[in-house]
Amino acid sequence: MHRLHVKLNLLSGIRLEGHVLVAGPTGSGKTNTVKVILEGLAGRIPALVLDYHGEYACPRVYVPGRNLEFNMLASSSQPDLEFLVDVLSTVFQLTEPQWYVLVKAAKKVEPPFTLQRLVEAVEEEPARDWREFEVKQAVLRRLSILNEGVLGKVLNGREEPSFLFEDYCCVNLSVIPPKYRSLLALVLLRHLYDYFSARGESDVVRHVTVIEEAWSILWPRAYWEAPSIGERLFLELRKFGELLVAVSQRVDDVSPRAVRNCAVVLMHMPTQLDLERIGCRASEVELRRLCRGKVLVVEPGCRMRVLKVRRARETAGRASGKGAQRLFPKRAEASRCQLARGWSGG
Structure with a gap:
């Protein structure tokens, strides 16, 4: 796949040569990292964000029940x-x-x-x-x-949802009960597959899709079981020029098949066990350096490096009042990184 370079800070970045997995616990900076990646792609490649929690501010936001309608079965001449x-x-x-x-x-x-x-x-x-x-x-x-x-x-509209794949937009899934968010996400991914497969294989990235809460679509299965529909779509879309960014709290929450097909894994505050899940190891000293705002970039062959991720423009612009306290914690609230260095809060 044709390489894309996206900067995570002023000096350094990552090359996007295939699907990406962004992993880390709540509050570790996963969403900010994804927003920075999207900012680097803005104006170059269309993108779709399957936003499970209403955290993204895209140029166009589609909200189910308000301005999003399409026919679930409209993409083929016969029902699939x-x-x-x-x-x-x-x-x-x-x-x-x-x-x-x-x-x-x-x-x-x-x-x-x-x-x-x-x-x-x-x-x-x-x-x-x-x-x-x-x-x-x-x-x-x-x-x-x-x-x-x-x-x-x-799901009972008249047209195909192709309008979602031609621009930079978000689908706010937070208005749907959690149980059915994965259903709508799977339906949209299938339409995405039909849309780009009809255009043939491509070595150039044509489109980027962000899948929040990827565990709900790419859950782990026993190796002897047939791949789920989410896994099949994840594995097949790459050859049609689609780049998927899967976001999950833990690496082992996501299908091993999907993890093996990621060209880059971005890990926030990982443990040694998290690294072992992808067949890598790092020293405890290196892991202690990974506080909020830093990411461990793991590339094929367990090539690892630590990068500081800048604050996304959208996040920085909205940081005021209570939101600012959450994004910029008080100095007295020691982070994991500070505690590792012996910081006492003085």
């Missing part, structure tokens, strides 16, 4: 059964009988393909006994969630 069933099975934990009813009904849906037509097809499925009736009702209860409330407004 594998995708649809995999997403619903992942979120709703469908049993095998429920999966079978859904597949049978989906095969009977006629264009234009919409969720409402799928619900109608399930309702028309014959039930030979009370067991099949209960299975069908269970599927309908789950599908009804996608046709009601905020999700219903978002």
Whole structure:
């Protein structure tokens, strides 16, 4: 993939040659680092931020239920059964009988393909006994969630969500119940895959997507299990010119398959165990240096270096009042870095 260079401070930066994992505990500076990366790409490459907590201020912000609507099934000439069933099975934990009813009904849906037509097809499925009736009702209860409330407004639009992939924008997922944020994120990633795969493979980065709370999409699975839909999209998108930035509190919260396919891992306040998860080691002295505002850059071959990350312009501009106290803690509140150096608060 064509290299992109992004500065994290005035002098130093990183080369983006593939997917990136940004890891660290709450308050360690992950979001600030991602914002600095996005600022370095602004005006050069379009970007999409799947914002789980409403922390990003993009030029365009789409809020589900207000200004974001699209047809979940609009991206292909026929319903993508594998995708649809995999997403619903992942979120709703469908049993095998429920999966079978859904597949049978989906095969009977006629264009234009919409969720409402799928619900109608399930309702028309014959039930030979009370067991099949209960299975069908269970599927309908789950599908009804996608046709009601905020999700219903978002997923039952008319057009594809291609407008999200042509500019620098954010999707504020914080207005959706946590359980369904991953569903909407997976749907958008699948449309992203369709959008760029239709344009063919590319050695040049065409687009960047930030996935907050990546564990909800790229959760660890046993090595003998088939890759989840999130893993498959993560692994396949790279060859079409897509660069994904996955953000998670811990490295081991994310699928090992996804971690192995990251060209750069940016670690905030890592422990020795965190490094061992990616097959690397560092001295305890080096790890103690990693306080808030610094990041350990881990590249292939366990090449490591520590960089200081500047404060993102958006964050610095909003630092006032109580927010400033949070972003610029009082001197009496010793950081991990200060404590490691024996600072006493004087």
